[in-house]
Structures are given as C-alpha cells and as structure tokens.
Amino acid sequence: MWPESFRRVVEQLSRLPGVGDKTAQRFALELVLEPALALELGAAISSMPTGVGRCHKCGNLAERVEGRPPECTICLDPRRNNKLLCVVGRIQDLLAIERSGAMRGRYFVLGRLLSPLDGVRAEHLPTAELITRVEALGVEEVILATPPSVDGEATALFLARELAERNVRVSRIASGVPHGGDLEFSDQITLGRAIEGRRTF
Amino acid sequence: MWPESFRRVVEQLSRLPGVGDKTAQRFALELVLEPALALELGAAISSMPTGVGRCHKCGNLAERVEGRPPECTICLDPRRNNKLLCVVGRIQDLLAIERSGAMRGRYFVLGRLLSPLDGVRAEHLPTAELITRVEALGVEEVILATPPSVDGEATALFLARELAERNVRVSRIASGVPHGGDLEFSDQITLGRAIEGRRTF
Numbered sequence: 433m434w435p436e437s438f439r440r441v442v443e444q445l446s447r448l449p450g451v452g453d454k455t456a457q458r459f460a461l462e463l464v465l466e467p468a469l470a471l472e473l474g475a476a477i478s479s480m481p482t483g484v485g486r487c488h489k490c491g492n493l494a495e496r497v498e499g500r501p502p503e504c505t506i507c508l509d510p511r512r513n514n515k516l517l518c519v520v521g522r523i524q525d526l527l528a529i530e531r532s533g534a535m536r537g538r539y540f541v542l543g544r545l546l547s548p549l550d551g552v553r554a555e556h557l558p559t560a561e562l563i564t565r566v567e568a569l570g571v572e573e574v575i576l577a578t579p580p581s582v583d584g585e586a587t588a589l590f591l592a593r594e595l596a597e598r599n600v601r602v603s604r605i606a607s608g609v610p611h612g613g614d615l616e617f618s619d620q621i622t623l624g625r626a627i628e629g630r631r632t633f
Numbered sequence: 634m635w636p637e638s639f640r641r642v643v644e645q646l647s648r649l650p651g652v653g654d655k656t657a658q659r660f661a662l663e664l665v666l667e668p669a670l671a672l673e674l675g676a677a678i679s680s681m682p683t684g685v686g687r688c689h690k691c692g693n694l695a696e697r698v699e700g701r702p703p704e705c706t707i708c709l710d711p712r713r714n715n716k717l718l719c720v721v722g723r724i725q726d727l728l729a730i731e732r733s734g735a736m737r738g739r740y741f742v743l744g745r746l747l748s749p750l751d752g753v754r755a756e757h758l759p760t761a762e763l764i765t766r767v768e769a770l771g772v773e774e775v776i777l778a779t780p781p782s783v784d785g786e787a788t789a790l791f792l793a794r795e796l797a798e799r800n801v802r803v804s805r806i807a808s809g810v811p812h813g814g815d816l817e818f819s820d821q822i823t824l825g826r827a828i829e830g831r832r833t834f
Contacts, residue, residue: 433706433731435696437677437684444674447667448660459649460681461724464694466648467682473645474679476638480661481668483638493665495636505634523662530634 438464489565491541492526506530506539513537515572519562519591521545521579529577537575540565545583546590557587559594566600573601580607580625639665690766692742693727707731707740714738716773720763720792722746722780730778738776741766746784747791758788760795767801774802781808781826 434442438460445456463470487494487504494502506512516537520526521544529535540562544552566574574595578584592602608626609618618626635643639661646657664671686703688695695703707713717738721727722745730736741763745753767775775796779785793803809827810819819827 435685435694437681437696438694440677441674441681444670444677447670447674449663450656450659455651457728458651458725461694462650463678463681464685464687464724469645469648470678470682473642473648474675474677474681476641476645476675477664477671478675478679480638480642480664480675481671484636484665486665493636493639493662495638523665524659527658 486541490539491523491543492539493523511536514569516575517566517569517571517573518575518577520577521584521587525577525579535575538565538569538571542578542587545578545581546587547583554590557590559591562591563594563598566595566598571600573603575603575605577605580605687742691740692724692744693740694724712737715770717776718767718770718772718774719776719778721778722785722788726778726780736776739766739770739772743779743788746779746782747788748784755791758791760792763792764795764799767796767799772801774804776804776806778806781806 441460441463442453442456445451445459446453448456451459463473483496485494485496485502486492487507488501489503489507492504492506494504494507496502513536516535517540518526518529518535518537519540519542520529521542523541526539526541529539542557542562544556546552546554546557565571574591576588576591578587588604592604595602606629607622608629609615609622615623642661642664643654643657646652646660647654649657652660664674684697686695686697687693688705688708689702690704690708693705693707695705695708697703714737717736718741719727719730719736719738720741720743721730722743724742727740727742730740743758743763745757747753747755747758766772775792777789777792779788789805793805796803807830808823809830810816810823816824
C-alpha cells in the first residue's frame with residue numbers, strides 16, 4: 433500500500449545498524465514531510481563514497497584526494513608522538529579515545545577482533561601491517577585498546593604474543609569500575625578486575 | 634578531525650527524529666564501510682521527493698504521477714466503505730490503524746493537533762477540508778482517532794462540536810488498558826477510562 437519510492441527508502445534505511453522497520457518508516461516519513469532535508473541528506477550520502485576513504489597508514493577515516501592514497505588528519509599531524517601506538521578494533525573506538533584527549537600518539541585500526549564463532553581467526557587480523565607500522569614509526573610502546581570482552585581480550589593476548597619478539601613495550605588499557613559507576617551494580621568480573629588492577633594511592 | 638563529506642552526512646542524519654550525534658555517527662560509519670549501501674540509500678532518498686506526495690483527498694502518502702494530483706491507494710480502492718471516515722493526526726497513525734485491519738473505510742489526516750502551547754489553534758486545523766470530504770463521500774460515521782493525549786482529546790472535542798450540526802454520527806476510539814498490558818503498571822487515568830468505558834460481557 434506504500435508508494436514505491438517510499439518503500440525503497442524504508443528498505444534501505446532499515447539496513448542501518450539498530451534500525452528496524454518502524455524506525456526506518458519514521459525516518460522516511462520525516463523525509464517525505466521535509467523534502468529539503470531529503471534532498472540534502474540524499475546528496476550528502478551519495479557523495480560520501482567518493483569523498484571519504486580509509487587512511488592507508490592506520491585505517492581511520494580520511495579525505496580522498498585525487499592522485500594519492502587517503503591519509504587521515506592524525507597520521508598527517510607532525511605533532512603526534514610516533515613512539516606511542518594505540519591499537520583499536522574499530523574506527524568508533526578511535527573516535528571515542530580521541531574525544532577523551534588522553535592519547536597523543538598514533539593509531540592502528542584492526543577492523544575486526546578474533547572471533548572463532550564468527551569465523552574470524554588469527555590469519556584474518558592485519559598483524560603484518562601492524563608490525564610494519566610499528567617498525568616504520570619507531571614505536572616504543574603499543575597500547576592494546578581492544579574492548580574488555582572475550583573477543584577483545586583474545587585479540588589483545590594474540591597481538592601481545594606476536595609483538596613480544598619485537599623491541600617494543602606492550603600495554604593493555606585498564607579495566608575496572610567506570611567513572612560515575614556504582615559498585616553495587618557492577619558485575620563481578622568488573623569488580624574483580626578493579627581490585628586486581630588497583631593502584632597505590 | 635573528520636573528513637568534510639563525513640561530517641556533512643553526520644550533520645544531516647542528526648536532523649532525523651530521535652537521532653543524536655552518536656547515532657548519526659554510527660550510521661555514517663556504516664555507510665563508509667558499505668559504499669554500496671551509501672549509493673543505494675543516497676539515490677533512494679534523493680529521488681523520494683519527486684516520487685512521493687500527499688494524497689489530495691486524505692493527506693496519506695501517494696505516488697506522484699505526471700499530470701494529475703497525487704491520490705493514495707486507499708482513496709483509489711473502490712472496495713472501501715465510503716460511509717465510514719477515520720480522522721487521524723498523522724500519517725503514522727493511519728499506517729498503524731491499517732496494520733490492525735480493523736478499519737475498512739476512508740481516512741482523513743489532519744497533519745496537526747490543537748496545541749495552544751505550540752501555537753496551533755482551531756484555525757490551523759483543516760476543518761473545512763474535513764467537512765468537504767465528509768459531504769463528498771456521503772459519510773455516515775466519523776471516527777475520531779486522534780491520540781488519547783491532552784492535544785488529541787482537545788482536537789477530538791473540537792471536531793466533534795464542528796461536526797455536530799452535520800447529519801453524521803461522531804465516535805471516538807476506545808481508551809483503556811492495552812492488550813497484554815498489566816493493570817498494576819497502568820496509570821490512573823488509563824485505569825479510570827478502562828472502568829468508565831466498560832462493556833457488557
């Protein structure tokens with residue numbers, strides 16, 4: 433009972449992460465009622481694939497420029513500390529760490545985590561690229577910032593072993609009770625880690 | 634620190650209802666990682682304003698066809714009951730009622746509800762268009778299906794008064810405890826209505 437071009441927008445929108453049929457329908461209705469938004473959003477989305485690529489050095493988002501491989505603003509920034517390399521699973525995690533302002537070194541985006549259940553095994557990780565990057569920058573410390581989940585821990589453990597033979601310090605981000613978090617409602621693994629990872633006051 | 638065309642997509646996406654900066658960013662990242670989706674979604678959204686309009690009879694979504702005003706599938710369907718007209722606030726509500734399968738008559742979408750706080754007064758409602766529609770169809774019963782909220786009730790009351798002089802029965806959708814709902818967690822207004830609106834078993 434829906435017009436064909438409306439149905440097509442709902443179908444495509446529901447392919448976005450966390451968007452079900454009802455949400456897609458709500459978005460599409462908003463776009464029908466606001467044709468100016470539809471035209472601007474449509475044009476912006478259509479032109480993104482030619483405008484944005486992945487940095488050939490670290491995997492972060494990067495502006496595409498004619499004639500040379502994409503390179504992100506972090507890799508292009510000469511004030512960043514080459515001795516510190518932060519390894520993350522996804523671009524989202526890189527953006528989150530950047531927002532914290534606590535990391536002034538370089539990054540490396542894995543793009544995936546070890547996940548035997550999903551068929552992601554060691555050979556699917558960009559380990560060789562990571563090692564090349566460590567050597568090219570002259571990195572002294574690699575911070576493994578994969579999430580404190582089963583897959584994230586397995587990935588960190590695997591990379592720590594691969595990097596053990598290199599002349600580089602390997603560290604892992606702290607896991608514990610989050611800022612503003614309530615001890616009463618923290619799960620036992622988190623609390624266990626908070627105790628184990630305690631620091632002298 | 635973001636590529637310009639990525640930033641633009643995030644900005645436009647965050648204008649969708651219920652989408653904040655973080656959700657917009659997550660959608661945009663998905664579109665970067667899936668360029669095929671970006672191209673299809675961008676094209677679908679861009680072409681919607683020329684493909685979809687509002688039905689000139691009822692305000693529902695309608696396919697735009699060259700040379701004549703848009704008319705929706707419900708208004709075009711000869712099997713629908715002209716004697717029953719269901720008045721709703723928004724297209725979403727029409728779609729929800731259609732999904733229930735309980736309404737086989739025609740519709741009229743108001744597009745807004747009376748809301749003195751937002752500056753929507755009686756003269757902003759399409760009352761004349763509604764009456765024209767009632768007369769053109771030869772409607773015998775108007776079902777006021779605006780939501781059971783303050784604005785929805787005010788709108789229903791206003792329209793009921795406007796229609797009182799016409800030779801037409803006016804009804805209001807039932808308000809009470811929803812199917813599968815728990816009495817313990819129903820608010821007192823809903824429970825009050827469920828008792829008042831009780832029906833003989």
